[in-house]
Amino acid sequence: MKKEKAVVVFSGGQDSTTCLFWALNKFEEVVAVTFDYNQRHSAEIECAKAIASELEVEHHILDMSLLNQLAPNALTRTDIEVKDGEDGGLPSTFVPGRNLLFMSFAGVLASQVGAKHIITGVCETDFSGYPDCRDVFVKSLNVTLNLSMDEQFVIHTPLMWLNKAETWQMADELKGFDFVREKTLTCYNGMIADGCGECPACKLRRQGLEEYLEVRAV
Numbered sequence: 001m002k003k004e005k006a007v008v009v010f011s012g013g014q015d016s017t018t019c020l021f022w023a024l025n026k027f028e029e030v031v032a033v034t035f036d037y038n039q040r041h042s043a044e045i046e047c048a049k050a051i052a053s054e055l056e057v058e059h060h061i062l063d064m065s066l067l068n069q070l071a072p073n074a075l076t077r078t079d080i081e082v083k084d085g086e087d088g089g090l091p092s093t094f095v096p097g098r099n100l101l102f103m104s105f106a107g108v109l110a111s112q113v114g115a116k117h118i119i120t121g122v123c124e125t126d127f128s129g130y131p132d133c134r135d136v137f138v139k140s141l142n143v144t145l146n147l148s149m150d151e152q153f154v155i156h157t158p159l160m161w162l163n164k165a166e167t168w169q170m171a172d173e174l175k176g177f178d179f180v181r182e183k184t185l186t187c188y189n190g191m192i193a194d195g196c197g198e199c200p201a202c203k204l205r206r207q208g209l210e211e212y213l214e215v216r217a218v
């Protein structure tokens with residue numbers, strides 16, 4: 001274990017909780033940061049709080065409600081474009097630059113708390129059209145953050161090239177399998193653990209889990 005400090009970008013979901021286990025295994029001191037932008041379910045924030053508390057991790061919740069000032073505008077503009085005959089087709093959850101903002105604030109926090117390492121659970125394998133979750137973006141931002149604050153941050157993306165089954169495997173190897181399965185929130189309908197079972201997030205999570213359990217049983 002490195003005697004260094006790390007900030008984990010943490011939502012209380014499967015991916016970022018696995019990253020939290022990863023960081024706890026690797027660094028002496030770990031701080032979690034959650035962004036509150038009035039998520040569809042405040043259950044997300046409560047879930048993140050409970051996990052951080054149980055794992056005895058210092059937890060910062062930053063108010064990012066300003067994102068909601070930007071999102072409706074973008075939607076309004078999309079509406080106008082649709083009228084003009086341009087069918088955008090962006091996912092309704094897409095907020096341009098969201099991860100850029102989150103990672104930048106994580107960098108500011110890391111600077112304040114004296115952490116060299118920043119961990120994020122972004123993943124290019126199930127890349128869903130978010131350009132600021134790509135590996136090349138993270139590498140670029142790492143350089144930019146270091147230049148902007150005269151720091152030597154290292155951004156880690158332990159899940160970047162893993163599929164969902166491999167993410168479950170990582171949690172298992174870190175002795176966090178049951179914890180992640182029972183205590184994290186991925187579901188769009190705000191239901192913890194295995195969730196509602198019906199929404200796209202639950203289906204993706206379950207598919208990965210079943211795939212991994214098959215491998216594990218062999």
Ligand SMILES: [Zn+2]
Nearest residue numbers: 187196199202
């Ligand atoms: Zn669900």
